[in-house]
Amino acid sequence: MKNSLIVALDFANKQEVHQFLEPFGNEQLFVKVGMELFYQEGPSIVYELKEKNHQVFLDLKLHDIPNTVGSAMRGLAKLGVDLVNVHAAGGKDMMMAALEGLEVGTPAGFVRPKCIAVTQLTSTSEEQMNREQLINVSLEQSVLHYASLANSAGLDGVVCSSHEASIIREQVGADFLTVTPGIRLASDEVQDQKRVATPEFARGAGVSAIVVGRSITRAEDSVQSYHQYKQAWEGVLK
Template identity: 35%
Template sequence: MTTDSPFADRKVIVALDFDDRRAAEELVERLGDACDSYKIGLELLTAAGPGLARDLAERGHEVFLDLKLFEIPNSVAGAVRAAGALGASMVTVHSMGGTGIMAAAVEAAREFPRLRVLALTVVNSMTAGDLADIGIGADTEEQVLRLARLAVGAGCDGVIASPREAGLLRRLLGPDRLIVTPGVTLGPDGPVGGAVAGSAGGGAGGGVVGGSAGRVVGGSAGRVVGGSAGGHARAGTPQAAFAAGASHVVVGRSIARAADPVAALRRARAAS
């Protein structure tokens, strides 16, 4: 595990959840110097290739490659090295793949001092019913904590989880590990107030929001994938996530679809 994060504490990462490079570049241009951290996921990477990630890193931006790697250890290690060569600062691996692939990712990342390996615990769209369907009897929170313990044991720098689990995870992981929460949305007038919903591990309260899934046509901004919560069943607000102990939140549609993306980003940051 590396020791000095390239990210400031309590940071907002803007998700480039588009299906083409031009739309992503338009948002980056509109945000200008206001944003220095971007997430690139599987859809944009598959549609546009790795060039955008490399270009953003070369321009001085922090790049979070959300690859959710789930393969044999050798393949995961190779993908992590490729992410590091692109200049990425964060890369994700599926913790459900077990200690072997997480440890392989951590070892591969040692070649790149700035690269953080984050373990995805339970995908934010999953519910307890979904876990039961694949033979996991634990509820969502129990499974998140179990996988987080595995991630720490494998040497991962942090975890990916929903705002609902951030409080539990902060109590488990202590002050230094990264807790990155996707599925974060803004209310119509900025972040909705309130603390985190119902976590037994600290930070209980309101602030978890829903929102329908689906695909939204974003006009000149390109097609933004997902509805208000982007298909995240366990979504929340920036205030909820930061209050619970998240080190970073990932905000996509609330910024990409805003009339003034810079103002939306500032509202998200105000929650920290």
């Protein structure tokens, strides 16, 4: 999944999803199904996307006691998704339980979904983290700590901002996945994200995959916007 552009399907229902995907024809995308969509439509939306050969990142950010997360992952593994996630703040035991659940739940002959951990949300500033989470280190230190914890638990990578990706690569390893939301073109609005970056910056930082939502899904021409982001991400000269 390295060098992937993941489109966040932040829609309220499957009708909106199909309306968005229709202009893409048979083009196969890597898409993200988050809480808003999954809680409305359930597993059926995942099955429909996989039937069309799209790769799916199921973004539910599980965070609970290890037994609960492990059991949940055992069920999610049966959906055939390509990528899932948990909150690193749940701790090493929880992350290990998530991985074990995925391994047990993945049907024979299928590849286990990659599992990554959320470090600090890209909508969180360092000041917010210090004040509201009572984490009295720098944002970079917090993210790196969570990344190291996820790596020690055996996870495949983390969700972080592009600004922390390079130091994670240096200290955890180049094979450890860094999936980064908060991606905007220089001409885009920042919206509710705080730690944003352009596709070009993310590529230069060695990011594994970028996640783009409203800038594509709410664009006047979503297909054109998608390919504009893809070209910027892949370094294709216009």
